[in-house]
Amino acid sequence: MGEIVINGRDLSIPDVWRVARGAPGAPRVVVSDDAKGRMRESRRVIERVILQGEAVYGVNTGFGQLSNISVAPADLAQLQSNLLRSHACAVGEPFPGDVVRAMMLLRANALAKGHSGVRMETVQLLVDCLNRGITPRIPSQGSLGASGDLAPLAHLGLVLMGEGEVIEDGAARPAAIALREQGLEPIALAPKEGLALINGTQAMTALGALCVMRARFLSHAADGVAAMTFEALRGVRDAFGESLHRLRPHPGQMAAAEAMRAWLDGSGLTTAQGEVRVQDAYSLRCIPQVHGATRDALEYTANIVEIEQNAATDNPLVLPDSGRIVSGGHFHGQPVALALDFLKLAVSELASIAERRVERLVNPLLSGLPAFLARDPGLSSGLMILQYVAASLVSENKVLAHPASVDSIPSSAGQEDHVSMGTTAARQAAAIVENVARVLAIEAIAAAEAISQQAFADRMAPRTARLFARVRGLCAEVERDRSLSADIEVVARAILRGEWYE
Numbered sequence: 001m002g003e004i005v006i007n008g009r010d011l012s013i014p015d016v017w018r019v020a021r022g023a024p025g026a027p028r029v030v031v032s033d034d035a036k037g038r039m040r041e042s043r044r045v046i047e048r049v050i051l052q053g054e055a056v057y058g059v060n061t062g063f064g065q066l067s068n069i070s071v072a073p074a075d076l077a078q079l080q081s082n083l084l085r086s087h088a089c090a091v092g093e094p095f096p097g098d099v100v101r102a103m104m105l106l107r108a109n110a111l112a113k114g115h116s117g118v119r120m121e122t123v124q125l126l127v128d129c130l131n132r133g134i135t136p137r138i139p140s141q142g143s144l145g146a147s148g149d150l151a152p153l154a155h156l157g158l159v160l161m162g163e164g165e166v167i168e169d170g171a172a173r174p175a176a177i178a179l180r181e182q183g184l185e186p187i188a189l190a191p192k193e194g195l196a197l198i199n200g201t202q203a204m205t206a207l208g209a210l211c212v213m214r215a216r217f218l219s220h221a222a223d224g225v226a227a228m229t230f231e232a233l234r235g236v237r238d239a240f241g242e243s244l245h246r247l248r249p250h251p252g253q254m255a256a257a258e259a260m261r262a263w264l265d266g267s268g269l270t271t272a273q274g275e276v277r278v279q280d281a282y283s284l285r286c287i288p289q290v291h292g293a294t295r296d297a298l299e300y301t302a303n304i305v306e307i308e309q310n311a312a313t314d315n316p317l318v319l320p321d322s323g324r325i326v327s328g329g330h331f332h333g334q335p336v337a338l339a340l341d342f343l344k345l346a347v348s349e350l351a352s353i354a355e356r357r358v359e360r361l362v363n364p365l366l367s368g369l370p371a372f373l374a375r376d377p378g379l380s381s382g383l384m385i386l387q388y389v390a391a392s393l394v395s396e397n398k399v400l401a402h403p404a405s406v407d408s409i410p411s412s413a414g415q416e417d418h419v420s421m422g423t424t425a426a427r428q429a430a431a432i433v434e435n436v437a438r439v440l441a442i443e444a445i446a447a448a449e450a451i452s453q454q455a456f457a458d459r460m461a462p463r464t465a466r467l468f469a470r471v472r473g474l475c476a477e478v479e480r481d482r483s484l485s486a487d488i489e490v491v492a493r494a495i496l497r498g499e500w501y502e
Contacts, residue, residue, distance in 0.1 A: 006105070006127075007032040008113030009310055013302060016209040016309065020102040022133070029105060029127050031112055031120075038114025039123065042318040046117035046192050049325060050076065056325050057316050058195040059117075064147075064412030080194030081161060087154035087198060088164060092141035095152070095203075097167060099430075100138050102206035103156060104130045106309050107197065114320065115312040116196040125160050125187050132182045137165040137172050138203075144411060145333035145422030148313060149203035152423070157197035162186025199314035201333045207426035208305045208340050214433045214496050215298050215347050218440065219291065221495045222350045223256065224467050225444045226287050227263035229357045230270065231460055232450035233367060236277065237270040239285045252299070253292030260287055267461035281366075283356035290353045297346030304339035333422030337405035340425040344432050348397040351439035355390040358439075361446045362387050373449045373478070380481045383446050389488070390442045393435040400428045400435075433496070441491035444471045445484065452477050470500070 004015050004027045018027055049056050050073070060076055062069040063083060071079050095103070108126045111118050129136075136159040142151035158164030159175040163186075166178045179186055189197075229235075238244070245257040264270055271277075279285060316327040362383050364371040374382025404425035410417040448471040451457055457468060474494060475487040494500050 002027045004029050005032050006030070006109045006112050007035040008109055008111075008312070011105070011109050011309055013209045013212050013306055013309075016102050016105060016206070017213045019105045019130070020098040020206070020210060022097060022101055028131050029108070031108070031123060031127060035112035035114060036120050038320070039112065039118065039120050041320040042114050042117045043119055045318045045320055045323055045325060048323070050191055057327050058199075059192045059325075063195070065415040067415070076191040077189060080189040080191065083194040084154045084157045084161065084189070084198065085163070087150050088158050090139035090142035090151035090155055092139050094167065095138045095140045097135050098210060099206050100135050100156070100167075101130060102210055103138070103152070103202045104136075106202040106206050106209075107153065107156065107200065109309065110200055110202065110311065110313055111196060113310075113312045115317045116314050117192045117318045117325075118196045119190055119193065122160065122187055122189070122193050122197075125184065128182075128184055129159065129179075132184070134159065134175075134178050134182060134184075135167050136175070137167045140427060143203055143423035144409070144416075145201070145204055145337055145420035145424070146329075146331055146418070147315065147416060148198065148200040148331035148333065149423055150198050152203040153198040153200065157194060160187050160197070161189065196314050199331050201308060201313045201331065201336055201422065204333050204336050204340065204422040204426040205305060205308045207423070207430055208301070208336055208343075209309060211340070211343060211426070211429045211433050212298065212302045212305055213498070214437075215343060217495055217498045217500065218347060218350055218433065218436050219295055219298060221440050221444075221500050222291055222354065223259045223287075224263055224464070224500075225354070225440050225447060226284075226291070226357065227260060227461070227464050228447035228451065228467060228471075229361060229443060230260075230264065230284055230287075231267055231456065231464055232269075232447050232454070233280075233284065233360060234269060234271050234276050235284045236273050236275075236280050237264060238273040239280065240264070240288060245288060250292055250296060252295030253288050255295055256292035257288035263463050264461050265463070267464065268459035269456055281356075281360065283353050283360060287353070290349055294346040294350055297342050301339040301343040301346075304335055308336050333420035334405065337420040337422030337425045340422065340429045341403040341405050344401045344403075344425065344429045347429070347432055347436050348394075348401045351390070351394050351397060351436040354439050354443045355387070355394045358387050358390050358443050358446050361443075361450050367450070369450055369453065373446065373453060374481075375479060382481070383449060383478065383484075386442045386446060386484060386488075390439045393439050397432050397435050400432050404428060434492075437492040437495045438488055440495060441488045444491055445475050445478075445487060448472060448475065449478055
């Protein structure tokens with residue numbers, strides 16, 4: 001099981017993935033000693049300000065447009081609980097459990113930086129809930145992505161107060177009961193703590209981290225599936241040569257070309273230039289250029305997400321060294337919004353080119369194989385509709401890939417007059433990732449069928465032969481017409497779980 005120690009500085013995307021997947025086998029999360037010390041220092045600054053009566057946003061004032069209204073000292077704790085109750089109004093289907101666990105981890109990690117002014121016991125309760133499998137029920141719609149993910153994070157914060165709901169075995173339960181069963185006491189929020197819990201980018205960043213991990217799985221799977229298709233169609237291997245790709249040395253393109261060479265090493269099915277044809281169609285010949293550009297985009301997105309998940313993203317922030325509390329805009333999700341819009345475009349292209357390869361496999365005018373890979377064309381339709389489904393998913397991705405970050409709607413009576421829509425971008429990215437996995441599953445099934453029909457399995461490269469066997473273990477040969485919906489989903493799930501190959 002192991003442990004993941006959070007300190008607000010070095011949490012990685014794979015760390016988030018391991019925690020988000022949950023039991024069994026999820027690592028236990030603990031807060032580092034140095035983070036506890038930093039949190040105590042920042043809390044002392046908050047308490048000093050309260051004693052001195054200084055006006056500080058969200059500590060002894062209202063919120064947003066109401067920030068010019070002072071709140072009496074006797075009401076400061078009530079101010080924080082009111083904030084969570086009033087802001088917990090997200091709507092729609094709840095986030096999946098892995099997204100919520102990632103949100104909990106990222107919120108705890110941000111608070112552990114020691115610039116939010118919260119008490120250690122508040123962070124510890126959040127970590128205890130995470131370690132004991134208490135998963136808040138958080139509706140997925142309603143965030144503008146600035147001032148952070150207010151509505152979703154308010155639902156998370158309510159659970160620490162013993163209010164709201166949790167999800168257990170797929171059903172909603174009162175949070176108070178779940179806490180009591182785990183021997184945990186709800187917390188009474190102290191001044192600043194409600195604001196610190198909700199003012200941040202943890203919903204979009206949690207989704208973003210999981211999307212990056214799954215997109216990496218997609219990228220790896222896309223190379224392997226494309227290599228199977230390449231063999232099934234007797235592709236021209238010269239297009240992947242190292243000397244050729246050194247002439248245009250984009251890192252992703254170089255890596256993708258190297259990956260294709262590795263997948264196809266030892267193949268008896270690839271051809272030399274001019275042996276069968278002079279050159280292939282773009283969907284085969286340009287695999288390194290397209291898959292490689294996606295690799296580069298994913299690395300950019302991963303860098304942004306890892307910076308964000310180790311950042312202080314609430315407002316105001318405490319600067320213990322100077323004793324100051326400064327209002328800023330770290331809650332604004334623009335960096336994440338732009339990066340996730342980029343990821344949407346990049347991952348969509350994996351499906352776009354894969355669908356064109358599916359067309360080449362099932363179109364007899366392009367492949368020389370039986371129409372739609374049907375065993376008895378005419379009486380049987382074979383894989384005809386698989387290409388339709390892939391085309392539908394690719395078309396849907398074109399709508400989802402429209403950049404959410406170009407939109408902004410002012411809120412809070414004009415005080416919050418530019419927002420990121422980063423959580424919308426994140427939710428769209430998650431949907432695109434699911435669609436792309438299904439398109440790659442369709443290509444894998446079609447490529448395996450083309451190889452089976454040509455009795456090519458014994459001439460495949462060692463790596464693609466193992467991949468072919470893996471696909472065949474998930475989807476049996478299509479000897480007669482049958483529904484392939486379940487097969488597509490099984491293969492897609494294996495890809496998204498990172499249990500695809502190697």
